[in-house]
Amino acid sequence: METIKVIVAGPRGKMGSEALNMIQREQHLSLAACIDRENDGINVKDIHGLPDLDALIYTDAEACLNEVEADVLIDLTTPDNGYIHTKLALNNGVRPVVGTTGFTQEQLQELTSLAEEKQLGTVIAPNFAIGAVLMMQFSKWAAKHFPDVEIIEKHHDQKLDAPSGTAVKTAELIKEVRNPHHQGHKDEKETLPGARGADEEGMRIHSMRLPGLVAHQEVVFGGLGETLTIKHDSIHRESFMSGVKLAVEKAVELDTLVYGLEHLLD
Ligand SMILES: NC(=O)C1=CN([C@@H]2O[C@H](COP(=O)(O)OP(=O)(O)OC[C@H]3O[C@@H](n4cnc5c(N)ncnc54)[C@H](OP(=O)(O)O)[C@@H]3O)[C@@H](O)[C@H]2O)C=CC1
Numbered sequence: 001m002e003t004i005k006v007i008v009a010g011p012r013g014k015m016g017s018e019a020l021n022m023i024q025r026e027q028h029l030s031l032a033a034c035i036d037r038e039n040d041g042i043n044v045k046d047i048h049g050l051p052d053l054d055a056l057i058y059t060d061a062e063a064c065l066n067e068v069e070a071d072v073l074i075d076l077t078t079p080d081n082g083y084i085h086t087k088l089a090l091n092n093g094v095r096p097v098v099g100t101t102g103f104t105q106e107q108l109q110e111l112t113s114l115a116e117e118k119q120l121g122t123v124i125a126p127n128f129a130i131g132a133v134l135m136m137q138f139s140k141w142a143a144k145h146f147p148d149v150e151i152i153e154k155h156h157d158q159k160l161d162a163p164s165g166t167a168v169k170t171a172e173l174i175k176e177v178r179n180p181h182h183q184g185h186k187d188e189k190e191t192l193p194g195a196r197g198a199d200e201e202g203m204r205i206h207s208m209r210l211p212g213l214v215a216h217q218e219v220v221f222g223g224l225g226e227t228l229t230i231k232h233d234s235i236h237r238e239s240f241m242s243g244v245k246l247a248v249e250k251a252v253e254l255d256t257l258v259y260g261l262e263h264l265l266d
Pocket residue numbers: 009010011012013014015016035036037076077078079081098099100101102125126127128129158165240
């Protein structure tokens with residue numbers, strides 16, 4: 001397999017540092033550069049806590065994507081910056097692999113059109129953990145039989161977006177098989193606003209944020225005299241890295257945008 005040259009945006013972050021470790025472990029991946037918010041021009045290996053990899057850090061994303069010869073950008077930053085980086089990558093012939101969540105539907109549509117226009121493989125995956133992808137697929141299957149469903153996602157308290165990208169994607173998959181309808185009593189009233197969570201075509205989504213959590217989701221279905229709970233827990237961010245690696249390998253073969261890792265699995 002040819003070496004794939006990768007730029008990582010957000011190298012000091014919880015996910016970005018895991019991605020650097022993964023690149024260091026994989027012989028067919030090499031780090032071409034990093035996009036960070038500080039330490040312009042410094043080598044990655046000179047930053048305490050980051051792996052011993054030879055590549056310059058850029059604080060100017062545009063300059064990095066313009067100057068550095070790279071095949072793929074892995075973006076693990078924030079919703080606003082991730083969107084800007086993805087557009088810059090596509091406009092500079094670099095294939096984006098995006099784990100960053102919190103993009104709007106309009107942004108996703110715009111990026112889909114841009115990837116198609118440029119014919120550049122792009123992977124945007126709200127969750128790279130294989131177990132989470134299965135949890136979402138199982139939930140879509142269950143919703144055919146149990147149309148009353150609530151999603152409870154639980155994350156660490158540094159998370160910027162709510163609901164999580166995974167919860168949004170789960171709801172989208174369920175909506176493909178579930179007819180919109182109100183859940184709960186027709187005269188139900190919230191005495192504390194928000195008590196029933198977000199309302200997505202009648203399906204409720206609840207977001208919990210606490211220190212100590214990593215990334216967890218339960219999809220609870222209710223039927224006559226029974227409930228079904230489909231649950232996934234990421235207890236370490238290593239759980240996402242086999243999916244990131246797969247996305248990088250597939251991005252260089254694709255010529256359109258793929259939204260969700262399920263499209264890359266057998
Ligand atoms: N798809 C998936 O499987 C997963 C996705 N995620 C998503 O990945 C993203 C990152 O998560 P996480 O690692 O936990 O978050 P962190 O806050 O730990 O990391 C984000 C990093 O991005 C940096 N950053 C912010 N703006 C820029 C910029 N303009 N240029 C370069 N770097 C920037 C931050 O720097 P600073 O510290 O200076 O602000 C920080 O180091 C989130 O959107 C999260 O939802 C997370 C886990 C799994």
